[in-house]
Amino acid sequence: MLDQSNDKPIAQIKGLRVEFQTKDGPVVGVEDVSFDINPGETVCVVGESGSGKSVSSLSLMRLVEYGGGEISGGQLIFDGREVGEVNLAETDQKKMRHIRGNEIGMIFQEPMTALNPVFTVGRQMTEGLRLHKNLSRSQAEARALELLKQVRIPEAERRLKQYPHELSGGMRQRVVIAMALACEPRLLIADEPTTALDVTIQAEILALMDRLKRETGTAVMFITHDMAVVAQMADRVVVMFRGNKVEEGPVEQIFENPQHAYTKALLAAVPKLGEMTGKKYPEPMKLLGSEDKEIVPIKGTEEVLLTVKGLTTRFPVTGGFLRRTVANVHAVEDISFTINKGQTLSLVGESGCGKSTAGRSILRLVEPMAGEIDLGGKDIMALTQKELRTARLDMQMIFQDPFASLNPQMQLSDQVAEPIHNFKTLKGNEISKRVEMLFDRVELPRSFMRRFPHELSGGQRQRVAIARALALNPKLIIADEAVSALDVSVQAQVLNLMMELQAELGLSFLFISHDMAVVERVSHYVGVMYLGRIVEIGPRQAVFENPQHPYTQALMKAVPIADPRKRKDEKDLNFKPIPSPIHPIGYEPDPTVFRQIEPGHEILLTDSGY
Numbered sequence: 001m002l003d004q005s006n007d008k009p010i011a012q013i014k015g016l017r018v019e020f021q022t023k024d025g026p027v028v029g030v031e032d033v034s035f036d037i038n039p040g041e042t043v044c045v046v047g048e049s050g051s052g053k054s055v056s057s058l059s060l061m062r063l064v065e066y067g068g069g070e071i072s073g074g075q076l077i078f079d080g081r082e083v084g085e086v087n088l089a090e091t092d093q094k095k096m097r098h099i100r101g102n103e104i105g106m107i108f109q110e111p112m113t114a115l116n117p118v119f120t121v122g123r124q125m126t127e128g129l130r131l132h133k134n135l136s137r138s139q140a141e142a143r144a145l146e147l148l149k150q151v152r153i154p155e156a157e158r159r160l161k162q163y164p165h166e167l168s169g170g171m172r173q174r175v176v177i178a179m180a181l182a183c184e185p186r187l188l189i190a191d192e193p194t195t196a197l198d199v200t201i202q203a204e205i206l207a208l209m210d211r212l213k214r215e216t217g218t219a220v221m222f223i224t225h226d227m228a229v230v231a232q233m234a235d236r237v238v239v240m241f242r243g244n245k246v247e248e249g250p251v252e253q254i255f256e257n258p259q260h261a262y263t264k265a266l267l268a269a270v271p272k273l274g275e276m277t278g279k280k281y282p283e284p285m286k287l288l289g290s291e292d293k294e295i296v297p298i299k300g301t302e303e304v305l306l307t308v309k310g311l312t313t314r315f316p317v318t319g320g321f322l323r324r325t326v327a328n329v330h331a332v333e334d335i336s337f338t339i340n341k342g343q344t345l346s347l348v349g350e351s352g353c354g355k356s357t358a359g360r361s362i363l364r365l366v367e368p369m370a371g372e373i374d375l376g377g378k379d380i381m382a383l384t385q386k387e388l389r390t391a392r393l394d395m396q397m398i399f400q401d402p403f404a405s406l407n408p409q410m411q412l413s414d415q416v417a418e419p420i421h422n423f424k425t426l427k428g429n430e431i432s433k434r435v436e437m438l439f440d441r442v443e444l445p446r447s448f449m450r451r452f453p454h455e456l457s458g459g460q461r462q463r464v465a466i467a468r469a470l471a472l473n474p475k476l477i478i479a480d481e482a483v484s485a486l487d488v489s490v491q492a493q494v495l496n497l498m499m500e501l502q503a504e505l506g507l508s509f510l511f512i513s514h515d516m517a518v519v520e521r522v523s524h525y526v527g528v529m530y531l532g533r534i535v536e537i538g539p540r541q542a543v544f545e546n547p548q549h550p551y552t553q554a555l556m557k558a559v560p561i562a563d564p565r566k567r568k569d570e571k572d573l574n575f576k577p578i579p580s581p582i583h584p585i586g587y588e589p590d591p592t593v594f595r596q597i598e599p600g601h602e603i604l605l606t607d608s609g610y
Helices: 052-059 094-104 121-132 137-150 154-158 167-181 197-216 227-233 250-255 261-268 355-362 385-391 412-423 429-441 445-448 460-469 486-505 515-520 539-546 549-559
Strands: 011-022 023-038 042-046 070-081 085-087 103-107 187-191 217-226 237-242 244-250 304-319 324-340 344-348 371-375 395-398 476-480 508-513 525-530 533-539 583-586 592-599 600-606
Touching: 011 052, 023 052, 023 070, 023 217, 042 052, 042 227, 042 533, 042 549, 052 070, 052 187, 052 217, 094 103, 094 121, 103 167, 121 137, 121 154, 121 167, 137 154, 137 167, 137 244, 167 187, 167 197, 197 227, 197 549, 217 227, 227 250, 237 250, 237 261, 244 250, 244 261, 244 592, 250 395, 261 486, 304 355, 304 508, 324 344, 324 355, 324 508, 324 525, 324 533, 344 355, 344 515, 355 371, 355 476, 355 508, 395 460, 412 429, 412 445, 412 460, 429 445, 429 460, 429 583, 460 486, 486 508, 486 515, 508 515, 515 539, 525 549
Parallel strands: 023 244, 042 217, 042 237, 103 187, 187 217, 344 508, 344 525, 395 476, 476 508
Antiparallel strands: 011 023, 011 070, 070 085, 237 244, 304 324, 304 371, 324 583, 525 533, 533 600, 592 600
16 A cells, blocks of 8 residues: 555646647647646546547656647646655656656556557556566566456466557556556556446446545546546546636536536537436427527437348458468357438447447448348349449438548538539539538538638537438438547537437437437437447437346446436446357357347346356
């Protein structure tokens, strides 16, 4: 245990100001921020993209210089175990290298970029230990193994010999956490460490960090935009907005009695699990500033638009000298559902359950192995590539990462107009009128039409992606984790926008997500996927208010609730490890058998492995 007899804060940020030099002159990333972090305390810093929360953490690590930033004011007082009390803002980089990792650990948002793809997990974990702790190779390996067991990685010995790409996202994030904890730092900075993870893994990792903090007395600075995570983790909360601290207080006080208008707006925009109880149809969220808008439930129609039957998609695994197929990944296994016109079916489940592959298979962006897909009377599986191109006028996709799906070198107006040019649906100045109308529709100023993707925030880029998907008046939009990377308030606006467009244009959505609270808000029907199969499907109200399959029940239990008085305990979360979806050639899974709970609500009887 660490000595906690001195109650001095481990870190004190005093009047921090950070500027970035750009060709248009200096831009202020953090204007004037002050707060303390005490031993054994978790301080959550919340705010949206661009509020300066990550810049504050990178300043503490003195990594902000490597991103073109400069600490132009303020002090960063750190009470180190070996270095004593230092002002990190003035410490030279040589001394900082000793402090980084040894005294201050950092968990980054994106575990794949935080790990080096060419070295094994074991090598990356032992490197810091040998550098900072002067351990021999065998001592460092023993410590690395102990750390992996501490973060509950199954088959830890095997993992040390593997490379990052061989691990799932949740496992990689655990490795990053283990590396950050390796030298028992006094301060742990976690920058959005669970944003990209599934609900169940997120719940486990949050509980794990909480337990490790209690056991080691480490202080934690936790940066997030997810208010439910804040409710689960924080002792104190610092709310940031446009480079300034606007509110600070104990977690209960922030949630139950927020003072600043921005904090109130942030909490109003959080979809909470259970908010839709008793409501049959989805409806837009009530956001601050739009209270006078009438909230109308979206009924949709009973007319079927899309029918999917027995959809199966497998990917070959090759091996050996001749690269022959030795096994298959059973990504999607015999799934069937329908979507009505003007309604939303959501597919939920964890990473690797096959939900994205199912969405891509319907558009034939990946070729299914078997099954029937009927969109408005068209047999999608029977179409040639040329006919398929025409059929895609009716079905469009919105991807998770808008930056990757937009062309960095094209103006936004040209990107939104591109599908119209490709399919020649409009001519001449009708095109620019249509593009202007689409920008108005997704609530982006027309001045943005001349901008490029890098000049926009994540939420604005996602609106451009939605405008582009709407350019051809499709009947079906497949939204693959379309809001998972967005800030809470931006996410709420984009979801409301999607629902308003649905009501106005009669759009149908296949909404793919792992965020249960968002799914509860937008769906008419929900299908829960596990290991390539749908294990439970039915009207949203039935699935959420009366979950019957054990996996659905476990998933509901893991969802963090934006209420600090309803925290999850580690012992409540006992998830079975997910079996491998890879099976040898010739393996034939059991046929799919469903049992009806009530009309339209069914659960899988076939053994799904859960």
